[in-house]
Amino acid sequence: MKKKAFIVCILLLVLISVLFPHKALSQTDPDPTVPFKEDVQLSFHPETGKINFVTGPGGKPVDPSQGFRFLASPETAARSFLSSYGSHFGLEKPSEELVVIRESKDEMGHTFVRFQQVYEGIPIVGGELIVQVGSANDVLSASGEALPWKPAATQPVITPEEARQAAMDLVAKHYGYEASALKTTEPALWIYNPALLGGPGPRITSLVWRLEVEPLELQPVRELVLVDAVKGHIVLNFNQVDSSLYRQTYTANNSTSLPGTPVCNESDPFCSSGDPHAKAAHTYAGDAYNFYLYYHGRDSIDNAGMILNSTVHYGSNYQNAYWSGLQMVYGDGFGFALADDVIAHELTHGVTQFESNLYYYYQSGAINESLSDVWGEFMDQWNGKGNDAPEVKWLIGEDVTGYGAFRDMRSPTNFGNPNKMTSEYYWCSEEDAGGVHTNSGVNNKAVYLMTDGGSFNGKTITGIGYQKVARIYYKVQTDLLTSGADYLDLYNNVLLACSTLTGSNGITAGDCAQVKNALDAVEMNQQPTSCAANDVSFCPG
Template sequence: SGTAPNGDPVRELVLANAQSGAIALHFNQAAAGKQRLICDAKNQVDSDNNPNTNCDDAGERVRSEGQAASGNADIDLAYDYSGITYDFFQSRFGRDSIDGKGTPLISLVRYCTPTATCPYQNAFWNGRQMTYGAGFASADDVVAHELTHAVTQFSSNLFYYYQSGAINEALSDVFGEIIDLTDNRGNDAAGVRWQLGEDLPAEIGVIRDMRDPTLFGDPDRTGSSLYKGDALDNGGVHSNSGVANKAAFLMADGGSFNGQTISALGLEKTAQIFYRVNNALLTSGGDYQDLGDALGAACQSLVGSNGIVAANCAEVSKVVLATQMGATPTNAAVPADAPICASGQTRSDVFYDDMENPQSGRWASTLLAGPLAAWYYGSSTPIGPQIYATSGKNNLWGANIGGSPSQPAAPGDYALALTLPVAVPANAFLHFRHAYGFDSDEDGTYDGGVLEYSLNGVAWADAGPLFSENGYSGTIAAQGGNPLGGRSGFVGASKGYYASRLNLGTLAGKSVLFRFRIGTDPLFTGDGWFIDDLRVYTCGGVAGPTATTGPTATSGPAPTATSGPAPTATALPGTVPLVMFSTSGESVSESMGSVLLTVYLSRPAAQPVSVAYSAGSGTASDASDYTGASGTLAFAPGETSKMITVAIVNDRANEPNETLAITLSAPNGLALGPTTSATIVILDDDLTGASAASYRVYLPVIRKP
């Protein structure tokens, strides 16, 4: 028994073999349960602007689980209200803490950031802990709001952007208020029912009204003129949450709204339905239409439990209709999804990738021009997770890189291509889901993305003429040096996910590679390009859309050879497979701890094969900056990809970014392909303290104008 270096309790059970001494089993017997850890910044400005470093060891804790009250209201209310929130989720849903695995609830009170006045007048969840300005832990609904962000992170993981971000915020408001109304603490007067923040310091006061969101300029339905459509506040997440907030109020208390009269379900049933939605039904890319569908499905799945009956689900359907969740927001419209097949037809996939397996080896990024081939799986990027998925828990993401007027970047041109061609049958389509936010303003669309295809992996043609639904949205500005300047492409902000479809009729009988390509000018960044659920397929059965003649495969610009290495290579029959990296470069922050490089074969080998890899040129030093940069990869028959893990040393030195080149050599049963070297850029993060790359930082609970 004892404590770990971080102060957590340890009661380790160790079972050893009596003869050999080998350890057969060991585990910590200390129960997880409720663990509250409170730290106090004492209204002193944080020197490194990183709240995590103010509450990361036992010596900084001013109150831990089971300890007596401190006498300081901020400390003790953060302790009490985080415990009440834990008890709410545990008693109703069996959830052990925010992640369901007993992780400690860390709260930092009286925090002051260098970028705002002190005392700090806000609160936020940063992916690791709750952080409160002075007096903000005094509001039970605000504490529960922030902790529900954590629950959402470990549940649906709704992406903090436009509609999905608004639903994320609304879930925190919903559970924050339901906990407020059931904990018998704070101000529960009838006049403040469904108001958020009534217990905040007087100079702040109430910040949202869920009964009538319009009182604070927030929409109560997707068709409201108050629905925010611009990019401010991550796409209006704190305001557009009003739609789901109104839905929760109507579901719990009932009432008449927008032509619907709803009978109340009460707080407990409402909590059960919204929890099932968050924990089991929504993905990170969920929008209001998805929420409407999920609310109905959640209610149906709960009939017979928690007092929920079928008649309740009819009321839920009325709530969805009243708040217009099935309609795209009037002020932030997203194109309707392109159909996969016509109603009554059956889809037959030739190729499908839901982007759930980063080790599949199906995609390779290539730098055509500029500083970085900035394509990644959403689960692993240099700036932390960028998970925004329409199915499962992963997606592809292309960063929209750029610089500033004082430090412009080189124009960028980088692509992500399939590593193996798809044999396109007659009457085939390509269908994919995507969302994007490229640098633009009222004067122009400066960055953007295109889809291209190739019959040989060297010459690429624009696939724009092949789109049958939801093709390019505009023209990439010709000025500014963007390599794609003047071309049609996806530009601006999609404001959410939608599906596009291409008619592949003119490519029938050919083996085709497809790639997504981003072009940027030297200035400013955007949200990037998110891609999920790509398929090539045919439709059969009842007559519907068919991929017949359509535009010719060579309409538009003729295929031209790209600069830089080819993103893929296909071995000729009878030759040995090619071995190569899937990318020519990766960037990683020191605090990420490691970086993964994918090495893949152009086709499976019939016998065991191998290739060596080793560290080459670069400014990084072995042992002090990285380890594990040399070895041999062995491929069994049938295998086509392997991962190299290079450990990154998270030092405390303030130093320039460093580079490390990993090179393939000594192929056995293989031939070296075009991408035999990958350069790792190690990004120093010691200027601002520990990196936040591992955490999603949510905007503070109060929206600033």
Template sequence: MRALPGGRRAKAAIALAGAALVAGSLLVTSPASAERPADLVSYDAAGRITGLSAAAGHTLRPAAKGDAAAQATAHLKALAGRFGVNAKQFAVDKTTALPGGTVVRFQQTIGGAPVLGGQLVAVLDGAGALSSLHGNTTTATDKAAKPAKGAGEFGAKTRQSFADEAKTGVDALEEAESQLAWFDPAIYAGTPSKGDVKLVWSVKVEPAGLDAWGGEVLYDATSGTEVLRLSHKHEALSRAICDANSTYVSTSAFCLAKGAARVEGGAVSGVTDVNDAFDLFGTTSSYYQTNFGYDLTAAIGSTGKGDNVKRLRAIVRACVQGYGCPMENAFWNGKGMTFGAGFASADDVIAHELTHGVTEHTSGLVYSSQSGAINEALSDIFGEYSDLTNGRGNDAAGVRWDMGEDLPASIGVIRSMSDPTRFSDPDKVSSSLWYKGTNNSAYVHINSGVGNKAAFLIADGGTFNGQTITGLGLAKAGQIFWRAQNTLTSSATYKELNTVLPAACRSLATSGTGGITAADCVSVDRAVLATEMNLTPAG
């Protein structure tokens, strides 16, 4: 990222045009009017623009010619200077059609190698005009991507490390293709980039079945030392359910040898856990299809040994080494779900875990730091929104926003979205409960409370932290978070979500999707302000 022309002076110039500095973001009030609310411009701590979002009924630039990718590219070239970046470092990575427009994701590259988490996302309206542009980038200038180490020396090491973590054999894991990339730690820390990038090999391993989990390790391409380790284990329509009957699952051939206890079109099982998993896979799939037109099976289903049909897959009543038997846990490993006894009966938990798969295929949020916390929050959000609309389980007023109210009594409720502080999770970024330690699992699960509180306020409303929010209901709230899910960068921080949620609402209001209006976006603005997403966490 190059320096913003004029540095902080450019920010001041906008302010002189009639703007008010509000909680770390600049609300541009000129040429706003009673008919068109203010646009939103977000800055990082160094004064560089990180996001531009138009008010409902307004776009930032006139439509360009060509398809969505060409239109977005034209917008990026026109605005790159305001972000302090060189447009030549960006190429279209993915284009996603959404109601009322299109999302175009750009990947930053240096010397032909991608910058991990270095992305800009353009949201276009139906005519190709720009509704918003935001993202995280490095300020590093072009340099050659020349590794001193080859990728080949890291594959076996990575497989063995994740096999040891899962307490299984290396044959339960498969090595994916390694990638040479640039790593800027500031992108994931949510701090301004200083251009300090490191050339790394990204080495990924994937599970061969449902009984293990893979992950990714970044190795310094010069020294070979480990830079960052990311587990792909996330705790807690064609379907195939296997039953381990409270025995240890230690080989990926388990389902092949045992046979599925229930498959699509097959007979109902005599085992409650099998039927619960089968049915709740169905209700979650229906939630995504009905509300967003998203085919869960096509997106995150997998084939199995001896079964080449793409299905949503699970093993129930499973025991995994290191977790005891019965296993009081559930996890998604990228290919399917594994449940301990009784865990397949919790509809919000099942939708939560399946949403990890959805996130992997949409925003791709990295499971670390603030992006990992937002990853967990989105799983809770769609898990609970699905739970509250599927007519199953306990949805009484007293547990309406509890996560895991239908889990076995030995575990019980694990989080509250209406009041995260009940479980010592933060409900705003400045909370003393914000986790500042180095345990990544604790970090992502605890700090998800901020996103959860915002989702509760947007759906049900209430007064919190000086803001009174009118609830929009589950249907509108779901549409707003779904659009956010598709527009977040993989390295998103809460500051980015502070830009993306209001921008998502304004795009939906402009297109008239889901009955969302400009007035509804006031509630979203107040919810992100109440939860202080615009702030940088202390420490």
């Protein structure tokens, strides 16, 4: 009897492996048919096995034999490249599966064409590719993720209103709201497979209704919800609100009404009529704006002059601060508004929303958090305000009165955060949207090493200074990262950004060698070893 049960279980495992082609946190065999030459740098998605990064040697074209330079536009060159090689990225019909999201051009004349993957006109969550096209229309790099597994259905059974109600019921129950106190965006059909974002769940490609749910009265909740459009159950949900800014400052006077009563605006640059919280929120918002303008030529959060709105004294003893997607809110508990790195941190969440638009979930969420820490700390070190003593130089939130620092970029493990991918502190559970605030420690440590240098994990790094590191990461943020990027993507694209910027802003090939040493020291191109693979049902022996 036990032998029969064992045979049945083996057959079930084989069936599961066929139906759900997923190896959690382990390397799927790379596509063996890639046509590129050996000197081309390649990496592969750990689950799909398809290319997720390719760049030519030393800044040269990926495939010099292709005649893309004679084509009419960068988009045409990018499409022609993906028409030839799209199958190796996971595309079945590139001409039908790619929609341009936007194009941007850098100071070197390179154009970055960002594509959204679609199937029968329906966008795929995390399915994005970015093609870098040189000034002569040569393709210099391509990166991102595409989903090779298509859904069984593209016609919904569940109506948009049914999906809306399911999402509102979920959020109401989870956060303790009445459903009538919630509002949603218009449900839109998307396609989702957990493999691209790296979260838990069977690797099944589903047709879903995608929507956001938030309270009618502004609160730190903006829940992304995916509802299975055929069966009606919740496939994925997580809160996209980070936890802290802008340049018109209000007070809520301990209420929860936003934005509240005006205190000061740009006509009062030092907020002379405000209390210490309003003064600090107003001043540091200006500092963050000026840092982005000075180093990156960026005009506010959206790069189009967006007003920086802040509200202080929100609620009664509300012990948090957050970027809502529209404005900054500072609780009345603790002095989050008094910390310059917290203000720049939260403003950077807004920049991320307008640029890479990283999902606030698992590794993409950890990168999202880390990028905010990076610019928060760089601005802190640049503006000459607050406590910048050597012993607190790399702490996040050291000026938050009543609370103090909550992360350490020099030594992430001091706060229980990982300093490398194989750290025992790497967070594996679904809590905190997959450990976004914890696993940010990996890139935080890398940036510290790039900036100040040091010896770590068998590598010795000579620091190149925050000015160069900021410019490298800004190119990554604005031109190279896709919304579902993971740490392997970040590893590849930081190196690509450094190589692309060599010769500008004082960045040299030697600097890029130090950047690589820092990335290798934190093992950013590896998978976390502390996270167990997804379990299947126990088989009797």
